[in-house]
Amino acid sequence: MATTTLSKLLEKFEEISGALSIQALASELELRPAQVESMVDFWINKGRIRVSTNPSECGSCSVQGDCPFILEMPRTFELVNDHAHNQELVSRIPCNQK
Amino acid sequence: MNKTIALAGNPNVGKSTLFNALTGSHQHVGNWPGKTVEKKDGQLWIGEQEIRVVDLPGTYSLTAYSIEEIITRDFIVNEKPTAVIAVVNAANLDRNLYLVTQLIELDIPVIVALNMTDVARRRGLAISLKGLSERLGGLPVVETVGNRSEGLEDLKEAIELVIKYPHTGNVQTSFSGIVQEEIESLKVMIEGQEQLKENYRPGWLATKLLENDLDVIKKLETLEVEGLLESARAARERIETQTGEDPEILIADQRYQFVDKVIDSAVEHPRETTITRSERIDKVVTHKIWGLPIFLLLMWLVFQFTSNVSAPFLDWVDVFINELILKWTVRILGLAGLGNSWISSLITDGVIAGVGGVLVFVPVLLFLYLALGVMEDSGYMARAAFVMDRVMRWMGLHGKSFLPMIIGFGCTVPAVYATRTLENEKDRKLTAFLATFMSCGARLPVYVVFGAAFFGASSGTLVFAMYFLGIVVALITGFVMKNTVYKSKPPVPFVMELPPYRIPRPRDVWNQMWERTHGFLVKSGTVILGVSVALWLLMAIPAHQDLGPFNEIQAGDSLFGRISGLLAPVFKPAGFGSWQTTGSLMTGILAKEVIVSTMSQIYAGESLPVVDTTASFQEDLVLVGTGFGRAAFLTVQETINIIPRTINLIPFVDLGELDFLPTEGQELDYTRLEGSLIKAFEKTAGSPRAGAIAAVAFNVFVLLYIPCVAAVTAMKQEFGRRWMWAQITYTLVIAWTASVVVFQVGKLFFL
Numbered sequence: 001m002a003t004t005t006l007s008k009l010l011e012k013f014e015e016i017s018g019a020l021s022i023q024a025l026a027s028e029l030e031l032r033p034a035q036v037e038s039m040v041d042f043w044i045n046k047g048r049i050r051v052s053t054n055p056s057e058c059g060s061c062s063v064q065g066d067c068p069f070i071l072e073m074p075r076t077f078e079l080v081n082d083h084a085h086n087q088e089l090v091s092r093i094p095c096n097q098k
Numbered sequence: 099m100n101k102t103i104a105l106a107g108n109p110n111v112g113k114s115t116l117f118n119a120l121t122g123s124h125q126h127v128g129n130w131p132g133k134t135v136e137k138k139d140g141q142l143w144i145g146e147q148e149i150r151v152v153d154l155p156g157t158y159s160l161t162a163y164s165i166e167e168i169i170t171r172d173f174i175v176n177e178k179p180t181a182v183i184a185v186v187n188a189a190n191l192d193r194n195l196y197l198v199t200q201l202i203e204l205d206i207p208v209i210v211a212l213n214m215t216d217v218a219r220r221r222g223l224a225i226s227l228k229g230l231s232e233r234l235g236g237l238p239v240v241e242t243v244g245n246r247s248e249g250l251e252d253l254k255e256a257i258e259l260v261i262k263y264p265h266t267g268n269v270q271t272s273f274s275g276i277v278q279e280e281i282e283s284l285k286v287m288i289e290g291q292e293q294l295k296e297n298y299r300p301g302w303l304a305t306k307l308l309e310n311d312l313d314v315i316k317k318l319e320t321l322e323v324e325g326l327l328e329s330a331r332a333a334r335e336r337i338e339t340q341t342g343e344d345p346e347i348l349i350a351d352q353r354y355q356f357v358d359k360v361i362d363s364a365v366e367h368p369r370e371t372t373i374t375r376s377e378r379i380d381k382v383v384t385h386k387i388w389g390l391p392i393f394l395l396l397m398w399l400v401f402q403f404t405s406n407v408s409a410p411f412l413d414w415v416d417v418f419i420n421e422l423i424l425k426w427t428v429r430i431l432g433l434a435g436l437g438n439s440w441i442s443s444l445i446t447d448g449v450i451a452g453v454g455g456v457l458v459f460v461p462v463l464l465f466l467y468l469a470l471g472v473m474e475d476s477g478y479m480a481r482a483a484f485v486m487d488r489v490m491r492w493m494g495l496h497g498k499s500f501l502p503m504i505i506g507f508g509c510t511v512p513a514v515y516a517t518r519t520l521e522n523e524k525d526r527k528l529t530a531f532l533a534t535f536m537s538c539g540a541r542l543p544v545y546v547v548f549g550a551a552f553f554g555a556s557s558g559t560l561v562f563a564m565y566f567l568g569i570v571v572a573l574i575t576g577f578v579m580k581n582t583v584y585k586s587k588p589p590v591p592f593v594m595e596l597p598p599y600r601i602p603r604p605r606d607v608w609n610q611m612w613e614r615t616h617g618f619l620v621k622s623g624t625v626i627l628g629v630s631v632a633l634w635l636l637m638a639i640p641a642h643q644d645l646g647p648f649n650e651i652q653a654g655d656s657l658f659g660r661i662s663g664l665l666a667p668v669f670k671p672a673g674f675g676s677w678q679t680t681g682s683l684m685t686g687i688l689a690k691e692v693i694v695s696t697m698s699q700i701y702a703g704e705s706l707p708v709v710d711t712t713a714s715f716q717e718d719l720v721l722v723g724t725g726f727g728r729a730a731f732l733t734v735q736e737t738i739n740i741i742p743r744t745i746n747l748i749p750f751v752d753l754g755e756l757d758f759l760p761t762e763g764q765e766l767d768y769t770r771l772e773g774s775l776i777k778a779f780e781k782t783a784g785s786p787r788a789g790a791i792a793a794v795a796f797n798v799f800v801l802l803y804i805p806c807v808a809a810v811t812a813m814k815q816e817f818g819r820r821w822m823w824a825q826i827t828y829t830l831v832i833a834w835t836a837s838v839v840v841f842q843v844g845k846l847f848f849l
Contacts, residue, residue: 004343004351013593019487019497021384021596023377034192035358037595038158041193042350045163052498052519052592058511058808069539069617071470071508073501074480076519078592 005029009039010048013079040077050080101261102150102177103142106170106201107185108194109156112213114138115244116185117153120253130155130169144258152179158193160200162313174204175298181207181260183253188218188225188241191365195357202234205299207264209256210239211249229364236265273305273352276340280333281305287326294323308334309346376477376598383478389485396478397565398747400469402558402740404462405546409557410732411461412550414725416769419454422718440649444634447699452630455698455771456622456691459543460615466542467614471607477597479504484594493577496520498592499529503572506536507565510809514816521590527817528576528584531825534805535572537565540690544800547694551772552779552790555755558743560794564801571802571832621691629692633658633685633699653700672799672834673783673792673841683799689806694771701774731758783841791844795837802833 012025022040026033043049053075107113121140130137138153154173155166162168174182184201186194201208210230218225231239238256242249273281284304288294294303306314307330318327337345383392424446431442473479483504487497498520506513513533517526537545545564549557636658638649645655653659654677662681669675669683678700686693713721735756742753779789779796804810804826814822 003341004347005354006347006351007343013591016591016593018491018591019484020591020593021380021484022593023380023596023598025593027377032192034190035354038193038196038357039354040593041158041196045159045161046346058509069509069614070512071479071505072474073483073505073516074595074597076498076501076592076594078498078590 006039048080049077052076102179104152104154104179104182105185106154106182108158111185111187112244113185119247119250121151144254162311183209183211185211185213188212188215189221191361199353199356203302203305207260208237210237211242212239213242213244215241216243224366226364233360233364276337277348309349379599384481384484393482393485398562401561403469404466405549405558405561407733407736408461408465410729414729415458417725418722420770422722424450443649448630448634451699452695453622453627456626456695462546463618464615467611471610472602475602475606477599480596493573494580495576496525502529502533503536506533508539510534510538510805511812514812524584528579532572532576535568537568537801541800543691543694545797548793548797551775552793564797568801625689626695629688630695672795672837674796676782687804687807698771791841795841798840799833799837802836804829
């Protein structure tokens with residue numbers, strides 16, 4: 001039984017099914033969304049939550065930094081079950097910012 | 099100089115801007131010793147006093163999980179700066195004050211620079227500087243807006259005061275209960291050991307030992323402090339036994355509680371308005387049932403706006419390119435005696451027809467980027483992925499797959515790389531497979547030119563239909579493959595960051611619009627220009643020497659024409675079996691916009707405009723100028739017409755549309771390329787109506803066939819050659835089948 005808000009947050013991650021927004025998660029825990037984001041940082045550091053940023057990598061495309069067709073998507077967070085230390089799956093510099 | 103001020107803070111809080119404002123040009127940029135992390139050092143003068151200012155790496159906390167954290171805390175612990183300026187984003191205190199609590203634990207003088215207060219105010223946050231300072235034990239709190247150098251003098255005054263009267267904050271930070279008790283007892287032990295007392299702040303060291311900070315423990319192991327380490331281990335066990343929690347989690351949790359209390363007493367935040375407003379909107383926009391129809395309706399509106407509202411300007415750019423640029427280039431070349439030379443052909447049939455053919459679509463893209471900018475800035479774009487998650491799960495697919503797929507609406511290449519966010523290899527391959535069916539932005543000009551040519555005011559519906567068809571084909575393919583080839587474990591649930599809704603800011607939307615349009619212009623001036631020149635060459639080289647000399651042959655007799663002609667019969671059942679369409683599809687593999695530039699080059703060669711030699715340059719300028727006014731007027735009209743067109747989607751409703759400037763002949767509103775396409779498709783398909791059905795079939799093929807060469811290369815790089823060929827084969831088969839079905843079934847119903 002979790003006693004700290006941090007542990008409750010992790011428990012919520014274990015319970016959810018499907019996609020959930022930070023806002024909805026905050027609402028369930030009676031926290032501010034910014035509080036949840038800050039606490040998620042802690043679990044990312046601990047390797048229990050993984051953050052996925054959608055890369056804007058352009059591979060061999062010749063246009064690279066000037067491409068008009070790049071769309072950015074928000075970050076997503078998911079539970080890491082193997083307790084391995086988290087590392088961002090993709091942490092490349094967006095090609096439109098190179 | 100013996101005073102040092104360090105700037106610490108979360109990433110992207112304006113720390114470097116503040117550093118630059120404080121030090122001006124007196125700074126040195128290098129790397130931290132033995133690290134690849136950038137180090138910025140500078141000098142600040144307050145009166146006669148020179149102060150060293152160090153910009154520390156951005157970090158969210160002072161644990162030992164990242165190199166930035168270790169550099170920051172090692173600098174503060176080892177170099178003992180005179181004071182630390184904690185640069186805090188006033189608009190996100192929850193995240194930023196967590197670091198401040200840890201700086202306070204280090205027992206050093208801290209000045210809080212409350213930066214980005216303008217952003218906080220815009221979000222309705224009212225922060226009491228006095229309240230914040232009191233809750234933080236009397237630390238100086240200064241309001242700054244780094245990018246406007248506001249609050250700099252106050253900050254300098256605070257630095258001066260801290261140097262004169264160092265103050266470490268009279269606050270027992272966050273800890274309570276057993277944590278505080280164990281910290282106190284370890285602190286006593288640390289204070290009893292000279293070597294530790296000299297190098298570390300006892301309270302901070304005690305906290306780190308309870309947190310089981312391996313970096314600190316490793317350093318202590320080199321000293322003879324086994325007793326302390328053993329006591330720390332025992333303290334951790336006692337805490338865990340009593341609370342059932344890992345001490346590190348308990349300590350962090352108490353910090354968060356402390357931050358919460360600080361914010362509660364010092365900040366009036368409008369969560370009752372902003373957050374609940376976003377929640378209220380989300381209840382409708384991401385609703386289980388209404389979410390999807392709303393998403394589709396918005397998509398429909400975007401494409402109405404993109405294709406119909408931009409149409410008058412598209413016509414105007416066409417007039418600008420053909421009546422001004424092309425006509426006067428031809429005239430100048432004629433005056434220079436190059437009228438019928440290959441140089442003239444290269445410039446007019448190659449460069450102007452090819453690049454100009456694509457530049458005509460700048461207004462379309464401008465309007466698309468405007469719509470996308472509004473959707474992104476308002477916060478809806480992220481919701482689109484959220485809404486589609488349910489559909490994906492319903493089809494048995496991974497909800498996160500839709501993120502790369504939405505990126506695929508922009509470009510397939512980053513969409514393929516974005517599949518890396520999926521852990522499961524099968525999910526990755528399947529998602530990349532599906533992302534290719536999302537209609538990328540480069541295909542849009544094709545739909546727009548065909549929509550305008552064949553469907554007039556309903557062109558937006560064709561564009562919408564193409565995007566919708568892409569999603570449907572992707573979902574069906576995904577459903578089939580998920581239950582056959584790519585069976586995998588149930589998807590992992592996830593949490594998504596959703597920005598709060600807000601009224602889009604014109605400046606941000608404009609910047610996005612301009613950056614993207616600039617990108618398109620760059621692409622036109624590089625990739626498309628290169629392809630246009632190469633294509634001109636291939637269209638100038640005769641397939642056989644008996645057909646005629648270089649550049650003096652019919653395009654169909656050129657090397658390009660004949661090669662395209664070999665494949666053309668394949669597309670006959672789909673109604674567009676001509677060498678011109680086949681050739682365009684072939685070059686479209688290089689980049690999808692090239693389909694339009696190729697068609698423009700091919701049809702330009704077949705129907706060069708008669709150069710009106712009587713009109714003067716001024717008269718042409720007037721023609722273009724009045725055309726602009728007319729386009730602007732029609733754009734307003736078409737924007738208003740979106741309303742009746744949308745309401746007319748309701749069955750049996752038929753509202754009239756505005757038509758202030760009726761054209762006498764519809765042909766007047768066609769661009770050069772559109773006019774040529776109508777004639778060409780009518781000829782290939784057999785009748786005007788069959789031509790329109792063939793045009794739809796052609797668009798379906800463009801939507802579904804092989805993505806561009808850059809996307810194919812990305813797929814090979816990510817999933818291997820075999821997978822790439824499987825994907826190429828599948829897309830070709832599905833594209834051909836779908837276009838044949840559209841043409842043949844369409845003929846049955848509409849002819």
